[in-house]
Structure formats: C-alpha cells, structure tokens
Amino acid sequence: MSNVVVVYQTRHGATLKYAKWISEALHSDLYHLSDVHANILEKYTTIIYGGALYASGIMGSKKISNYFSGVHDKNLIVFTVGLSNPKTTDYQEIINKNFNDQLQQAISFFHFRGAIDYKKLNIIHRIMMFALKSKIKKSKNASPETSLFLETYGKQIDFTEKESINPLIIHAQHFI
Ligand SMILES: Cc1cc2nc3c(=O)[nH]c(=O)nc-3n(C[C@H](O)[C@H](O)[C@H](O)COP(=O)(O)O)c2cc1C
Structure with missing residues (x-):
C-alpha cells in the first residue's frame, strides 16, 4: 500500500483529471471525498486534497478541514482547480475563506487551471x-x-x- 493518498471533489471532471494525473505520478491511492473517512485517511502519511473552485469556494473544504484539524504529523497538500490563471492570480483571499489560520500553516497549496x-x-x-x-x-x-x-x-x-x-x-x- 502507498503512504500517499489523493482525495478529490469535482462537479464536471477537471479536478478528477488532475487527481488521476497526480495519483499516477506518485503511485498513490485515489478516492472521491464521499468515499473516505478518518479510518481510511489515517493510514497515509501524505494526504493530497483537490477541490474544484466555485464562486471562491473550494469544493469539500469543510469536510477535509474537519479531518485535517484532527491529524498531526502528516504532510497535507491542497490543490484547487479553477478557470483563473494561476500565474496571475492571488489565491490568498480564497484560501482564507476556505481554511482557518492554523490549517493554512499546515497545508501546502497548489493551483491548477480547469475547464x-x-x-x-x-x-x-x-x-x-x-x-x-x-x-x-x-x-x-x-x-x-x-x-x-x-x-x-x-x-x-x-x-x-x-x-x-x-x-x-x-x-x-x-x-x-
Ligand atoms: C458558477 C461558477 C463559478 C465559478 N467560480 C470560479 C472561481 O471562483 N474561481 C475560478 O478560478 N473558477 C471558477 N469557476 C470555474 C471552475 O472552477 C472550472 O470550471 C473548474 O474546471 C471546475 O472544476 P470541475 O470540472 O472539477 O468541477 C466557476 C465556474 C462556475 C460555473
């Protein structure tokens, strides 16, 4: 079993596309957010969460925040998928809206362009x-x-x- 898991939430599939690419590159396990719970996630040392952006909301950020708040000593990564160009976009406001200060310190963020x-x-x-x-x-x-x-x-x-x-x-x- 891999020690890395990719979890995603999508509406139209672009986030799934990135989640699959990342999972393949890292030989990790892959789950839709609705299929995971704390017992599954606790087996992994690195958790990568991908959420689609809708009106500055990161899909699933509430559920994944609840889980991330309860874990220690894990590597936490979040990626977003939206239409904005990550090269010219400041995501801090979106991050503030979706993750509290403590989680922001613990998470590494990445941003990709969707469809x-x-x-x-x-x-x-x-x-x-x-x-x-x-x-x-x-x-x-x-x-x-x-x-x-x-x-x-x-x-x-x-x-x-x-x-x-x-x-x-x-x-x-x-x-x-
Ligand atoms: C109603 C609506 C709101 C959106 N809001 C944002 C946004 O705030 N920021 C952004 O970059 N993209 C936004 N998008 C674009 C989506 O994030 C983009 O289509 C993305 O690829 C969706 O991911 P999914 O295919 O995984 O659902 C929005 C799209 C729609 C339809």
Whole structure:
C-alpha cells in the first residue's frame, strides 16, 4: 500500500483529471471525498486534497478541514482547480475563506487551471455566469482575465495541462 493518498471533489471532471494525473505520478491511492473517512485517511502519511473552485469556494473544504484539524504529523497538500490563471492570480483571499489560520500553516497549496462547458452547467451556475458577465461588461476595470472571460463566455474551453502538476509532484516526493 502507498503512504500517499489523493482525495478529490469535482462537479464536471477537471479536478478528477488532475487527481488521476497526480495519483499516477506518485503511485498513490485515489478516492472521491464521499468515499473516505478518518479510518481510511489515517493510514497515509501524505494526504493530497483537490477541490474544484466555485464562486471562491473550494469544493469539500469543510469536510477535509474537519479531518485535517484532527491529524498531526502528516504532510497535507491542497490543490484547487479553477478557470483563473494561476500565474496571475492571488489565491490568498480564497484560501482564507476556505481554511482557518492554523490549517493554512499546515497545508501546502497548489493551483491548477480547469475547464468549462457552458452547455453542461446547471441553471443556477448559468445564471451566476451570466451575472458575472453583466458585471464585467459594466465595469471599467478590464484585465486580461476579464477579457478572456468575455471571449470564452458560453463556449467550451479546456485549460487543463498535465505538466502543471510538476511542482506539486516534486514537493510531494520529498515526503515519500
Ligand atoms: C458558477 C461558477 C463559478 C465559478 N467560480 C470560479 C472561481 O471562483 N474561481 C475560478 O478560478 N473558477 C471558477 N469557476 C470555474 C471552475 O472552477 C472550472 O470550471 C473548474 O474546471 C471546475 O472544476 P470541475 O470540472 O472539477 O468541477 C466557476 C465556474 C462556475 C460555473
């Protein structure tokens, strides 16, 4: 059995794609968040959690925080998957919203770029994206990020990139 586990929570699959790539690279076990509980996770020394980003929320962060709060002497890694470009995005506000100060000290964070297919969004998410488009259009503060959002609005776009996991893999390998 590996001493590394990758746990993920996804809505449309991009986070699963990264979780599989990471799990394959580290020869680790892989679980959906709903299939794990403390008894399973306690067997591992390195726990890597991946959550998709929705409206600045990291999916599953509450459940994984509860578990992380109860463990000591484990290597904890969290990766997020969202449409924002990690090279130009400051994730501190998102991290503050999803993990308390104590957990932030214990976790190493990584951020990857996901995908979207507007046709597959549920009605609530369609409305949220429409509202964001309207807000951006009214705003005078255009940025490369907002321009890209407007260009890709309504379409299918995939920014997932296998090589982007390399820094996480190098980091995790220190513990194996
Ligand atoms: C309603 C909605 C809100 C979103 N909010 C964010 C966000 O706050 N930050 C971000 O980078 N991406 C955001 N995204 C993009 C998703 O994170 C992206 O599609 C990601 O690949 C989803 O992962 P999944 O396929 O694993 O569910 C949002 C998408 C939708 C539909």
